[in-house]
Structures are given as C-alpha cells and as structure tokens.
Amino acid sequence: MLKFGGLRVKIKDISDGIRNVSIQGKIVDMNAFMILLDDETGKIFVRYRSRDLADSLAIGDRIRVQKCHGRVYAGILEIRLERSGRIIKLPESQVQYP
DSSP states (O other), rough: OTTTTTEOOOOGOOTTTTTSEEEEEEEEOOSSSEEEETTTEEEEEOOOGGGGSSOOOOOTEEEEEEEEEEEEEETTTEEEEEEEEEEEEHHHHHHOOO
C-alpha cells in the first residue's frame, strides 16, 4: 500500500535502513530536537529540525511523520526525516493506523 509520503507502517515494523516510510502516533515526550512517538505497537524516537514541522506540537498531539527512514544511532533505533520529510499534526478524527 503506497501512500503519499511513503509506505505507511507501524512502529514495530521500523528497522535500521528502512526508507521512505510514514508513521503516525501520539507524542508522549518531546524536546527541541526529538519526539518520543507511541502507537499501539511500540515507541520510537523521531529526530527532527524545526523546519520539518508543519505545525507547533505538544505532548499528547497525534502526528504523521512523512518520508522518513529508520536508523540506529548510539545503539538506539530512531526515525529521521528525509530531506523532503514533514511532521504534520492530525485532528483526532484523522488518526488511522495501517
């Protein structure tokens, strides 16, 4: 199932080296450069830059991370956005999992 912004996957399906995927979930923690994202299958860190954000975000928001890739850094699996990747805040009614 190929969607705009990459193949939609769940967090449990992310692995080192996977590319051009989209995930969505709920923000459970965040700071100036990292989001901890949760869906029903697990949690993962999302590394971002302020230019990647389409909207201002807060803990508890539901988001979609488009065009990202999995990478292991310092022994921890994380998601990084591709050059054209974006983080988009979702209304509660639009949250869908594959």
